[in-house]
Amino acid sequence: MATVEQKTVDTSRNGGGDGRTFAVENPATGETISHLPDMDADQVRELVARARVAQKDWAARSFDDRAAVMYRMRKWMIDNRDRVARTVMEENGKTREDALLADVFITADALGFWAKKAAHYLADERVRSHSMFTLGRKLVVRYRPRGVVGVIGPWNYPIANCFGDAIPALMAGNAVVMKPSEVTPLSSLLVEEGLREAGLPGGVLLVATGTGETGAALVDEADMIMFTGSTRTGKKIMARAAETLTPVSLELGGKDPMIVLRDADVERAANTAVYWGMANGGQICQSIERVYVEEPVYDEFVSKVIEKTRALRQGRPEGAGSVEVGAVTFAPQVEIIERHIRDAVEKGARVELGGKPADGPGRFFQPTVLTGVDHSMEIMTEETFGPTLPIMKVRDEDEAVHYANDTRYGLNSSVFTRDVEKGERIARELSAGNACVNDALVNYGATELPFGGTHESGIGVRHGAQGIQKYCEVQSVLVTRFAPKSDIYMYPYTPTKSRIVERLSVLLYGRVPRRFRGRG
């Protein structure tokens, strides 16, 4: 495989200059593939100041003019898909298919989606007043860009979960400073190059390379922070943003459950569990991280999952169709996966398949299936973020729902049953921001649907109307065209005016509407 081209990228245009650098590694080979500037607070401040200047002109452009840049960028992504996928593969260690599906195609789709929908979601909203004091006024809710949005991203989807969030921010008229993960910064630099070729004006999107401190500095400077990453860092960001009352939107970790009921299509359920448990090496915030199976189909489900997992090929990702499961991107993750498996085995779990790091060179963990698990084990309660599938037998639907909801997270969830009404009823009982029936994770591709976590999986959503409105300040505008010289509540206070206002309030608010009488 060719080496990544960003090795030679001139990052000085981004504000990086002399000073500290950090190394970027290919986790599938262990080779160092680049060194980039570890930007300090002054450099971040300078980047945000440049973005702030560029934002004014960008915000003054029409939605169509901004959309034209996004469509050109979409074309660029597809024309350059090989180069983009290779860059993601080299710094992340994922397969070509995982890189193409999420980082290239999902991002290309998002570019078109927001280009098309932004004007609709952010159009002025005319509302009618219910209040006697504002009757007849023109009332408008409008969305105006916040200014400079800081987008801080993780390493598991270097483009989709970093630039992917910048797209609606840009379409809303903001400038963006992206702080990609220090583990996978090269694809963001490539995206920035693509955006320049697509005609994005200089300074509207800048990349701050660096470690956690660079991200913390961005929290201090930006007008809003869109963060995707671990729950631990999300809490730190929220605390820091509180100092400046900077709004945050947080997409955090998960421990997503899958429920398989006795009337499920077990073949489809097993295929889904293996795919969405192992895809991207199990390093998806909404990976299937734990499975609850009703007793009558438990044995069948487990044997199908083992058989399908055994067939997976793992190794250094090369061309199309070379392997199914790639590397463990981030070195400390191996210890977490091993710890969870060790803890489970010590408490009585059985490793049906895998269970160990795989042979190098590079950093791999064998696709692993565990049975005999319960909620005393970390593997059922803490985010593992690796190619692991722990499967637990449950008595009935109620027990499945009970365990699915026994978590501090709440990102995605799924239930498999041929009875779709029952499936939807159970989905609504699951304590998660998202729920699928006879499917998993594909809801993410339905960009019209808000996607976000509850509890410790996050605050706010990406996608849907709220996924772009959050990048705006809401301004309420009231316009009075015809009015008397003085309104009744104004000075001077007189007994007559007071009596009228009092009577009006009794008339309006002094009774319970008929259809609510005697209810509740």
Ligand code: NAD
């Ligand atoms: P992480 O929290 O370690 O790092 C994420 C980003 O935050 C990196 O760019 C990092 O440099 C930066 N950062 C670290 N400390 C910071 C600080 N104090 N202030 C500001 N920025 C700081 O997460 P990770 O290990 O890169 O990513 C994996 C995690 O991301 C998993 O928990 C996964 O579930 C989660 N994730 C969530 C979603 C979602 O949509 N909910 C999507 C992808 C990943």
